[in-house]
Amino acid sequence: MNPTLLIVDDEPNILLSLEFLMKREGYQVHLARDGVEALEAIAALRPDLVLLDVMMPRKTGFEVCQEVRADEALKATRILMLTAKGRDTDVAKGLALGADAYMTKPFSTKELVEKVRQMLLSNR
């Protein structure tokens, strides 16, 4: 079965691209538009990997990350944080709160695809 991906971002303009890209890679793609929606989707769909934006309404990516990591049942979920916050301190915080990888915007889609592939492989 193809890996399941959840893409979380509040900006439709990036969702459109990411959805197209990931579907083209053959993943099963789901979308969420804020932190709360993301948590619900993660609980329901148990995705293999989450592409998680940081700056979102209702709950930030940091909070989502923290809550997922607090739940033992969701241990296998990989999290790749995508964020416009590019300072060292933000990267450190994201990784500390349990993200598996971190990419700052703007990023190359090729690198993103490569990264996602790697993470899913290491998951196996």
Add this chain to the structure above:
Amino acid sequence: MARHQPTDKRLLWLLAVAALVSIVWLLFTLWLIAATLTPPDRATVWALVGPSLLLVSLTWGAGMGAIAWGLKRWFGHWVTPSVQLAEEAQVLLRTDVVRELRPKGNVETKELAKLFNQLVAQREELRHQMQDKVRAAARDIEQEKSRLAALMSELTQSVVVCNLDGRILLYNNRARTQFRALSQSPRLADGAELIGLGRSIYTVFDRKLVAHALESVQQRLQRGVAQPTAQFVTSTRAGQLLRVQMTPVRSVAEPDAAPVLGAALEPATQAPPLQLAGFVLMLDNITREFEAEAVRERLVLGLTEGSRAALANMRAAIEMLDYPDLEPALRERFLAVVRDEVQALSERVQRSSSQAAEVFQSRWPLEDMLGTDLLSAAGRRIEETLGLALNQSEADPNLWLRIESFSILQALLFLSARLRDEFAIRHVSLRLRPSGQGVDKAELDLIWSGATLSTETVMSWEIDPMRIGSEASALTVREVVDRHGGAFWLERDRASNQAWFRFLLPAATAQEQLDNATFVHHPSRPEYYDFDLFRVSPRSQALDEVPLADLSFTVFDTETTGLNPAEGDEIIQIGAVRVLNGKLLRQEVFDQLVDPKREIPPESIPIHGITPEMVQGQPGILEVLPALHAFAADTVLVAHNAAFDMRFLQLKERQTGLAFEQPVLDTLLLSAVVHPGQDSHRLEAIAERFNVTVIGRHTALGDAMVTAEVFVRLLPLLAEKGIHTLGQARGAAQRTYFARIQY
């Protein structure tokens, strides 16, 4: 000898002894002769000698006279001169009298007198040398002090010097201004309750904060750090952000004490080299910088992080466009994303750039200046330098600008000169008012009538380097305006045939206005320093035991609507001034009109000169008393006829919840203590007695000043009467007759 000399007692004793000895000698001789004779011979001799006894006693008397004379001569030559010399030398030794001793008597005594004279001359010479040295040293110290005071008062940074108790010993004008801005009752006490010689710095700063800084300074001192300073940032109760730098004042080390004449100097009595005597605080109000910095940071973050997301969206969308298998509909959607994001990003950049212009230009060294000051300077220079007549100069009196005044003045001069030279304009006017287009901008207009300028002309004037006479500047009017983030244009009014250049310039905010209003209105260099306070010990003793010389006093006076506080008379003015270490601190005053919330009797107006219009809009007594209370905190109150003023204050105690519980001294009573024989102890009479010039009588502050001057002169007279402490002064005052007068 013309001068009567008291006879030496020893001379009399010697004479008496001589007389006694000669009589005993005579009698013994007679007895010896008689013993050798037979009784009949004895009778014969007695019959022969008996009648001549008178002759014997006469010769004896003459002999005694000769002895007396000889003794006297002997004394006069050998004894009396040395006795006198000793006495005179005593005078020279015990007093400051300087005179030449007259050599007299025998040669040795004369020689001694000459030696004394030489010693005295030598002593005087040494004394003069010493005095000269002391005077020179004192002059140097005085010079150092005034240099320090001058330096400090010119600094744009606030400086406050405190002793270890946190009492203020010295501060500069900037500190006064800054503390005023920090004051919570700025309109009343004007910050005077926060800063003042002898006041505690802990009314402004948390004691723990200062203690902590002191501790780290001390640690650094002990480690031998070259610059043992500490820094902290604190927010005041008024919400201002202060950056404070603390530098230690080291106590002056005792010079290496040489082993002096038997003085048992233990090494422990020498001051350790690291001892602190106090500390210097340098204060910067960084509220504004901090806010500006926050805006800058937001701006930078907005431009960087804010743009990242948009760029990411675009980049992703564009990279999707590269896929050959993209359906046309989806391709169109990706293109829409790019268009959408580019537009949003453009708007963001636009917004940021206008904000950035505002934020970054504030790095120019712009200063706050009162608009009327700028206009009067400009008017004067236009008239003097260019010979143009200034028709009119109108400015909003409360308008403050945030400008670099020199370049603005240059621009005004340059434009006026060109108007004169190229259009033969002879009169110009100046106008300054708040801009209708924004609260933080002001319009500065240079107005003339007649000649009409073309847009091209204005443009060329705007971009030509400014030249006034032979003085050239590299700047153009446009650059000057840009430097202020302002604008410049030409306007004309056909109806009045007037035209003007308009400068749109940044105005300053209210906080800054207060800062500078006080700064500008104290042009003289004030008497701020009082290093003697370093010696003040903690005031742990009860106040009554404290010598008057060690206390600080608030001398105050009130003007009232009448003489009967119990029947509704009210205070309409309060004036107060501080006295510290026997000195009148003329800069630290409290001067406030009070709205009595009642009619002012017309017949009283000629006395105090305060009309109902003057108190209109002034604060009421319930607002003023807390400020006075703060101003007088920690001091002894002094007033002339204090019972009267105190009565007015006490009647408000319940309403304000503030009691003036400090000790009170009355100059009227103290005058009666010092001069019990005088008829009048009215303030005028005492002032005349002490030769105090009375200015501004019957204004509260004027009377408070006179009272304070009188009080300062009373202090030494009280000391002569043995009245040194507060308790003694109060006791003496109470005992005077006038203490029984009650209002």
